[in-house]
Amino acid sequence: MMETWVFFSLLVVILWGVVGLFQKLSTNYVSAEAAFVWLSVGYFLLLPAMFYYAGLKLPLETIPGWLRVAAGTANGLGALALFAAMRSGGKASIVVPLTALYPLVTVLLAPVLFNEALTLRGVAGAVLSVVAIILLSE
Amino acid sequence: MKTNRLWLWYSLLTIVFWSVWALLSKVASDAIGSATLQVLFTLGSTLVMVWLLLKLRFRVPHNRRGVTYGLLNGVFAGLGGIAFFEALRRGGPASLVVPLTSLYPLITVVLAIVVLRERLNGRQRAGVVVAMVALFLLTT
Numbered sequence: 459m460m461e462t463w464v465f466f467s468l469l470v471v472i473l474w475g476v477v478g479l480f481q482k483l484s485t486n487y488v489s490a491e492a493a494f495v496w497l498s499v500g501y502f503l504l505l506p507a508m509f510y511y512a513g514l515k516l517p518l519e520t521i522p523g524w525l526r527v528a529a530g531t532a533n534g535l536g537a538l539a540l541f542a543a544m545r546s547g548g549k550a551s552i553v554v555p556l557t558a559l560y561p562l563v564t565v566l567l568a569p570v571l572f573n574e575a576l577t578l579r580g581v582a583g584a585v586l587s588v589v590a591i592i593l594l595s596e
Numbered sequence: 597m598k599t600n601r602l603w604l605w606y607s608l609l610t611i612v613f614w615s616v617w618a619l620l621s622k623v624a625s626d627a628i629g630s631a632t633l634q635v636l637f638t639l640g641s642t643l644v645m646v647w648l649l650l651k652l653r654f655r656v657p658h659n660r661r662g663v664t665y666g667l668l669n670g671v672f673a674g675l676g677g678i679a680f681f682e683a684l685r686r687g688g689p690a691s692l693v694v695p696l697t698s699l700y701p702l703i704t705v706v707l708a709i710v711v712l713r714e715r716l717n718g719r720q721r722a723g724v725v726v727a728m729v730a731l732f733l734l735t736t
Binding site: 532 | 600602603604606607608609610611612613614615616617618619620621641642643644645648649651652656657658659661662663665666667668669670671672673674675676678679680682683684686687688692693696697698699700701702703704705706707708709711712714716717719720722723724726727728729730731732733734735736
């Protein structure tokens, strides 16, 4: 019997995987800007369900407001750039794995910013990320 | 280098923005980490949406298919976020849920090949595999 958290994790993989397909499909028909606006509308449609589900117990109040806005804005600009990549001819099968490598920067900067130890695993992951970016950038 | 490389620069720009996002979220709280990111996205992306609406003078291209896929993007991304919360809520350790869920590009690659008929050459295929191994190492 599979543990339920494994089921939900796999569901995440499927849902977010499908999102990559829809991102490419949407930019086949509209501009990156329009694709982002419609994505946001879709997200807002889901907000009531999210709040109902979370019972408003999301730990948002523990995060300073400006950080929330700054983090969300950075995320939004990243998504917009991804749409632009697809709109300018990037394949979903390349842009999605490529952009998913963003933890690379976090792992490398964490020792500087947060005094965290740089692990061998982290270094290996970072090196392989660079290799992957070079291979995918053909 | 005759081919148009604009998509590559935009992809790298995405990596830059998303790492800023990840770092800010990390500053915000190590404890809640990625679970909150989905909600942050909704709230924070509002600013970007408003900026784009002003830029487009509220005339958003509304090709029927473009709108449909765009809306589905938002809904599926949000549902994925809820499932992510649920995995953590049901006792999934973040140290396993995060690496497992970060494998989502694999599904996109398969769908893009099957549905969109995208073709990858050997080098690109190797790139996808290396990227997945790298992601696993980065998130565990």
